[in-house]
Amino acid sequence: MERPFVSFGQPETYDDNVRARRRGGRSRARALAAAACVVLGFGLIGGAVTGSWLTGESSAGVDARTEFASAGELWHSVPVDLLFPPTVQGDGAGPGGADRVWTRVAVAPDTGCANAFDPLLRKALAPAGCLRVLRATYTDATHSLVTTVGLLFTKADATAMASLKARFEKDGLDRRTDLMPRPYAVRNTAAAGFGADQRASWTVSVLTDAPVVVYAVSGFADGRTVTAPQPAEDAMKPGATTDPAQAGLGHDAQGLADRVERGFRKTVTSATEKPS
Known part of the structure; x- marks a missing residue:
């Protein structure tokens, strides 16, 4: 996946008129960046969940297998x-x-x-x-x-x-x-x-x-x-x-x-x- 391209606004000046125009542009840029990050985040989370589902691994499953195996060994250690x-x-x-x-x-x-x-x-x-x-x-x-x-x-x-x-x-x-x-x-x-x-x-x-x-x-x-x-x-x-x-x-x-x-x-x- 290509990383999202995010353009940042130009530095603000002390000119009031220019500052207003720059502020509006920068807000739109920030919104686009945030949206891109959200999409990217969902993609990563989805990928992790899909990978876990495909391998059949889960913390609960691992714990259950560990407990099952441990139970079978208690006869000589308890x-x-x-x-x-x-x-x-x-x-x-x-x-x-x-x-x-x-x-x-x-x-x-x-x-x-x-x-x-x-x-x-x-x-x-x-x-x-x-x-x-x-x-x-x-x-x-x-x-x-x-x-x-x-x-x-x-x-x-x-x-x-x-x-x-x-x-x-x-x-x-x-x-x-x-x-x-x-x-x-x-x-x-x-x-x-x-x-x-x-x-x-x-x-x-x-x-x-x-x-x-x-x-x-x-x-x-x-x-x-x-x-x-x-x-x-x-x-x-x-x-x-x-x-x-x-x-x-x-x-x-x-x-x-x-x-x-x-x-x-x-x-x-x-x-x-x-x-x-």
Whole structure:
């Protein structure tokens, strides 16, 4: 683009008549110069916007990609107490809006997916790839209920995570009893008898803004077998009369999963914030 040609007025003299004529000419010249600058400015701005649109780059896009990548690395760099706090407050998380308090009784060593999930659930999650699984088990204030909550860190990108979430929702994979997550039991704790047959309620949430799957599974601390486990979403419905619903196990599974997820997101945000 050629630079706009701008002519400047002649220097003013002290002759009043000449000054009036020069002033009018100079005003017109200034107006032309201003107009040219405006046109040039719009051209530059338009070019910058067009370039950004063509390359698909934006500050929001870059930040989202940075946060997604950072989230996938937190499993080996964040203290366990940040991911799974020793005590979790569940204000309004119980049946009827009652408060819940969960106390951590065990933390599993980080591991792969081989022993963390039943074969069918492992197969359903396989498209995202398994990087690491972190788990912890909690008990409620009465020590009568136990819940294992976990974070599966995958190898997937944002597109693959979105695809996995869509498949879980479309096929109802988060509601199938043969796809319940495994609990994590430890001797000499309230969860000592928390095995596969004790699973009562569960939730599985595939995130799309992080390469992570958040899940939780709950049961009775006395080791009783549950013959009709129920997804947390159903067990939390008003009027539900199943054993998991009546005991509030759906609320425990969903409440703990939600709060661990919130804490994880907060940790991701803190890790990616730029100093002011």
